[in-house]
Amino acid sequence: MDSSAVLQKYFGHTAFRPGQERLVTGILSGRDALGIMPTGGGKSICYQVPALLLPGLTLVISPLISLMKDQVAALTAAGVDAAFLNSSQDLEESRAVWSALRRRALRLLYVAPERLENPRFLELVSSLDIPLVAVDEAHCISQWGQDFRPSYLKIADFVAGLPCRPVLAAFTATATAKVQEDIVGQLSLQDPVRVVTGFDRPNLFFDVRRPKNKLTSLMALLSERRGRSGIVYCATRSSVERVCQGLLDFGIPATRYHAGLSEEERRRNQDDFRFDRRTVMVATNAFGMGIDKSNVSFVIHYNMPKNLESYYQEAGRAGRDGEPADCILLYGAGDVVTAKLLMENSSQNEEKRELLQQRDLDRLDVMVGYCKTTDCLRGCLLDYFGQPHSETCGNCGNCKSVFTEVDVTVQAQMILSCVKRVRDKLGYYVGASLLVQVLRGGHSQRIRELELDALPTYGLMKESPSDQVRAILDCLESGGYVFTEQAHSTLRLTQRAGAVLFRGERVTMLAREKPPADEIVGSRRKREQLRQQVPVDSGLLAALKAERYRLAQREGVPAYIVFSNAVLSGMAARMPHSMEEFLEISGVGEKKAARYGEDFLSVIADYEASEAEG
Ligand code: ADP
Numbered sequence: 001m002d003s004s005a006v007l008q009k010y011f012g013h014t015a016f017r018p019g020q021e022r023l024v025t026g027i028l029s030g031r032d033a034l035g036i037m038p039t040g041g042g043k044s045i046c047y048q049v050p051a052l053l054l055p056g057l058t059l060v061i062s063p064l065i066s067l068m069k070d071q072v073a074a075l076t077a078a079g080v081d082a083a084f085l086n087s088s089q090d091l092e093e094s095r096a097v098w099s100a101l102r103r104r105a106l107r108l109l110y111v112a113p114e115r116l117e118n119p120r121f122l123e124l125v126s127s128l129d130i131p132l133v134a135v136d137e138a139h140c141i142s143q144w145g146q147d148f149r150p151s152y153l154k155i156a157d158f159v160a161g162l163p164c165r166p167v168l169a170a171f172t173a174t175a176t177a178k179v180q181e182d183i184v185g186q187l188s189l190q191d192p193v194r195v196v197t198g199f200d201r202p203n204l205f206f207d208v209r210r211p212k213n214k215l216t217s218l219m220a221l222l223s224e225r226r227g228r229s230g231i232v233y234c235a236t237r238s239s240v241e242r243v244c245q246g247l248l249d250f251g252i253p254a255t256r257y258h259a260g261l262s263e264e265e266r267r268r269n270q271d272d273f274r275f276d277r278r279t280v281m282v283a284t285n286a287f288g289m290g291i292d293k294s295n296v297s298f299v300i301h302y303n304m305p306k307n308l309e310s311y312y313q314e315a316g317r318a319g320r321d322g323e324p325a326d327c328i329l330l331y332g333a334g335d336v337v338t339a340k341l342l343m344e345n346s347s348q349n350e351e352k353r354e355l356l357q358q359r360d361l362d363r364l365d366v367m368v369g370y371c372k373t374t375d376c377l378r379g380c381l382l383d384y385f386g387q388p389h390s391e392t393c394g395n396c397g398n399c400k401s402v403f404t405e406v407d408v409t410v411q412a413q414m415i416l417s418c419v420k421r422v423r424d425k426l427g428y429y430v431g432a433s434l435l436v437q438v439l440r441g442g443h444s445q446r447i448r449e450l451e452l453d454a455l456p457t458y459g460l461m462k463e464s465p466s467d468q469v470r471a472i473l474d475c476l477e478s479g480g481y482v483f484t485e486q487a488h489s490t491l492r493l494t495q496r497a498g499a500v501l502f503r504g505e506r507v508t509m510l511a512r513e514k515p516p517a518d519e520i521v522g523s524r525r526k527r528e529q530l531r532q533q534v535p536v537d538s539g540l541l542a543a544l545k546a547e548r549y550r551l552a553q554r555e556g557v558p559a560y561i562v563f564s565n566a567v568l569s570g571m572a573a574r575m576p577h578s579m580e581e582f583l584e585i586s587g588v589g590e591k592k593a594a595r596y597g598e599d600f601l602s603v604i605a606d607y608e609a610s611e612a613e614g
Pocket residue numbers: 013014015016017020037038039040041042043044045294320321564586587
């Protein structure tokens with residue numbers, strides 16, 4: 001059997017995606033490999049297909065238990081002999097795996113990197129044929145990355161200690177050049193085949209909102225998405241608690257996840273979400289890397305993450321099944337402060353610590369830039385990953401909005417002169433939030449103590465809502481009239497401010513006009529457009545989903561392990577009548593066809609019969 005036949009037989013895909021084929025061919029010819037693809041790009045196929053063609057056992061190193069579990073469940077459902085070894089198993093389960101290994105009955109074994117140091121495991125593995133070692137989430141090896149795991153550094157030693165050097169293949173969704181170089185270096189990859197696929201995820205709709213009240217806005221967004229599965233990311237444990245409770249009070253089936261919960265509760269809540277018993281997961285960024293759930297149809301950020309890399313990774317958990325999905329960030333000025341507080345740098349070495357701090361602040365600036373830009377949001381993300389793109393994408397909040405140019409010269413003069421007056425009075429500059437308070441005539445203790453209420457600019461913008469003052473402030477910053485000093489977050493005037501204050505320079509701002517019905521119409525329209533390309537009978541789709549639910553219950557697996565939403569849509573569109581036609585649907589492999597084919601075919605037949613009667 002060749003690789004295309006394996007792809008068809010086990011995974012039900014008719015063709016490799018660009019990039020997958022090069023990696024698979026490279027690995028099969030004995031070359032090391034480095035695959036950089038976005039989440040949902042199809043990395044796992046790149047080592048699973050070779051594993052089925054190479055003699056012996058492929059070892060997959062994976063950082064998280066939940067990730068292994070899902071992968072192994074999916075492989076088993078596809079008829080592949082795969083297993084994992086980790087600390088979550090009881091003695092009986094792990095014995096069964098050890099015995100299968102000894103019998104050479106497995107094609108893939110998933111292990112955490114810590115396992116590689118276990119002497120008993122080393123002994124067993126040395127007696128087996130290991131043609132391929134695949135390193136998943138390989139960015140964990142880099143100290144420059146988000147999720148550094150010291151035990152990943154041991155992988156190279158482990159590989160070097162094997163009787164026969166296997167092919168080494170590393171995969172990640174993190175693209176920065178620095179991390180890539182670290183992976184190649186730390187793993188000692190030898191002249192690897194490198195594939196960096198496009199980072200664009202066309203099915204994702206990106207948007208940034210600046211709501212007056214985040215919780216109200218979140219509830220509106222969730223009300224429009226009832227019945228859909230999604231994640232709400234918050235910056236802190238306490239906001240997870242607060243938001244989750246708010247949603248439950250509002251009648252939304254939410255659950256929560258953060259590092260402060262007991263392991264048992266985390267597992268239970270995660271399962272409630274995986275099995276669609278609760279559709280909304282409210283979580284900190286502790287939730288996610290292990291999540292392989294493909295039918296997540298939105299990711300809403302309640303707070304701004306600390307950099308674009310984290311944002312893209314978290315938002316990218318939406319729409320892995322290729323269906324249209326929304327990634328919405330709710331931005332508030334307080335998010336910058338929270339993000340700074342959460343940046344702890346624990347490095348011992350002082351010089352390095354400073355370097356890391358500066359790097360974090362620079363990354364934060366780029367993240368804030370994303371929240372404030374009026375340009376294409378997708379373009380902004382792709383720029384970060386160094387990928388060329390067209391100027392507009394047509395599927396993000398900014399591309400879909402109408403912007404009008406408004407003259408804000410008068411307000412700009414008020415703001416700039418307030419910055420100057422405060423500075424003249426106090427002898428130092430202050431941050432944006434105090435400034436906005438002064439302009440709006442606030443009554444805080446700080447204002448009274450500093451006697452800022454005596455300034456002629458005090459209360460000058462009483463009539464303007466604070467988000468509007470903020471927006472003009474941002475516009476002044478991007479226009480280069482003021483800048484934020486990084487270390488203390490104080491707002492300072494630049495030379496250019498003088499042109500507005502003294503020489504009558506005009507300032508204009510692009511204001512985004514709110515589309516009706518709290519926006520999102522854009523994404524809904526897009527969704528309908530995409531749907532229209534493949535006309536799908538929604539009644540049939542519902543019947544197929546009900547059948548999938550029944551089968552998933554019967555087998556005790558999450559629904560997406562049976563078939564993804566994309567596969568069900570394919571079934572509804574093509575309405576197969578025979579096993580042959582059923583096998584032609586993308587995502588249907590032989591094993592799954594044998595196991596579920598009859599059930600789904602009869603649902604389709606019944607549905608057609610009832611339609612004919614009605
Ligand atoms: P990653 O590990 O890169 O996040 P996965 O390996 O989980 O991505 O694949 C994401 C989705 O893409 C899965 O639903 C998978 O079935 C689908 N997929 C992968 N390769 C192909 C292919 N060649 N043709 C069609 N669908 C594919």
